[in-house]
Amino acid sequence: MPIDYDKMMTMPAIEIRHTFKRSDTILYALGIGIGAEAPTDPDSLRYLYEDRLEAFPTMAVVLGNPGLWFKDPQYGVDWKRIVHGEQSTVIHRTLPIEGEVMGTTRVVAIYDKGPDKGAVVCSTREVRVRATGDLIATQRMSSFLRGDGGFGGSSEGAPKPHQTPTARACDESATLSTRSDQALLYRLAGDLNPLHIDPEVAKAAGFPVPILHGLCTYGIVGRAVLKTLCGGTPQRLKRFDVRFSSPVFPGETLRVEVWREERGRAAVQARVLERDVIVLRNGLVEYDA
């Protein structure tokens, strides 16, 4: 059954009312590996200890998240073959550590990369404090529907990603490990897609073992970004955009490279050290310099 372009483009906004507790905020932080290396460090504990809790800024990606709405059969999507393509998060205010938020997700574009490559569905999500309507974050994400290309759409018009100045050496770098059970933990905070736990589903999707969530990699790289560019202060991170170019397998080591550009702006990419494969590219960070 082919993807239903018209149905998807005209679907109503998905409104998600999301109540979360301090323990969820802590679980997100554990899911992206905070505390794994320095469990008693104040820079870990601020995201892990309810007594002095702050939300790690990339947690915006799990707030008001509609989950795998592609699974709804009406859209005709081969959902097991979906992977995350791009993620952009603009942070407007300090994230709450608990409470109730609303996430409003809209499909804004669908590109057809051809029957061999797949379809790309772009959506946006606004996350607001439910009680006040205050905007917390605006996100734009693209999902790569690897089994759904060739529906007759256009492949043109997608916004160009941020270019990484790889002609020169990076200004900062950091090495972060992931754990073999990283996805098992991240999924409780973020995304229960079985691709990240079920060996059979992973195999059916063309992977030898379950892969790490793109958004888990995003959070882990976000830790390096916050440390190298924002002095570890969560409020200084204003925007973080990336393109996921290859899957990460749980247990692999990430090498994050950062290029400072104009004031308050930097480029980022990350590779898996063990395989020397770039897994996250075209990264853009905006921050309070």
Next chain:
Amino acid sequence: MPIDYDKMMTMPAIEIRHTFKRSDTILYALGIGIGAEAPTDPDSLRYLYEDRLEAFPTMAVVLGNPGLWFKDPQYGVDWKRIVHGEQSTVIHRTLPIEGEVMGTTRVVAIYDKGPDKGAVVCSTREVRVRATGDLIATQRMSSFLRGDGGFGGSSEGAPKPHQTPTARACDESATLSTRSDQALLYRLAGDLNPLHIDPEVAKAAGFPVPILHGLCTYGIVGRAVLKTLCGGTPQRLKRFDVRFSSPVFPGETLRVEVWREERGRAAVQARVLERDVIVLRNGLVEYDA
């Protein structure tokens, strides 16, 4: 302010109504390290994947748990110096993976080990399915109130713990690692006592760093017990009693030793390999042989 023996012995039963979800059952399993070594193994996934979920039997210890009720100032306890002394869990039926349970906790004895050693408070807890009243588990635990000995009570009468036949070599053994952030994860499922996360609280309690929860060690050792004695089948574990003899620091490696005794009965102890210190002793397991 001294411990108030009469008040504690006559306190009404603490009734805890506890609603938990599949994600809590998974979080408990992650908290005791299931999946850390073999994240895609079916024997891990049965406790981690909502699609085929079972509860790990030692999870009984977090069901209907009243938490740190000793903190209530009316009992006069130096609560920061409390450590877990003993834990006995008798399992009557397969644990639910979600739902609502009732925990009923009663103080049954208090022993005075003297001003230098502390007081020992013994309590029991029955855990029942709330809707039916069916008994899931009966627990007996003792808490060591290290700062509250010398209140003038008796030191006699405590039941004798199970003897470990250390004169002969053990029949089975297993080595299990813990992680430096093990307590940070376990506490979300089990017990938010700051002793297990807050370096200042740990120091005030006389420890160089936050220690692992006794009940986290209990669950980790339970994994070795289930594997060596019960063929990995959770329903076969019927009883698991231990005495906590020394703290475990997160990141240390546990060596679990098992002695088979009469049919369906075994003795257990565990030591920290790095320091060659026995941390869990007088262990008794009863199981369907």
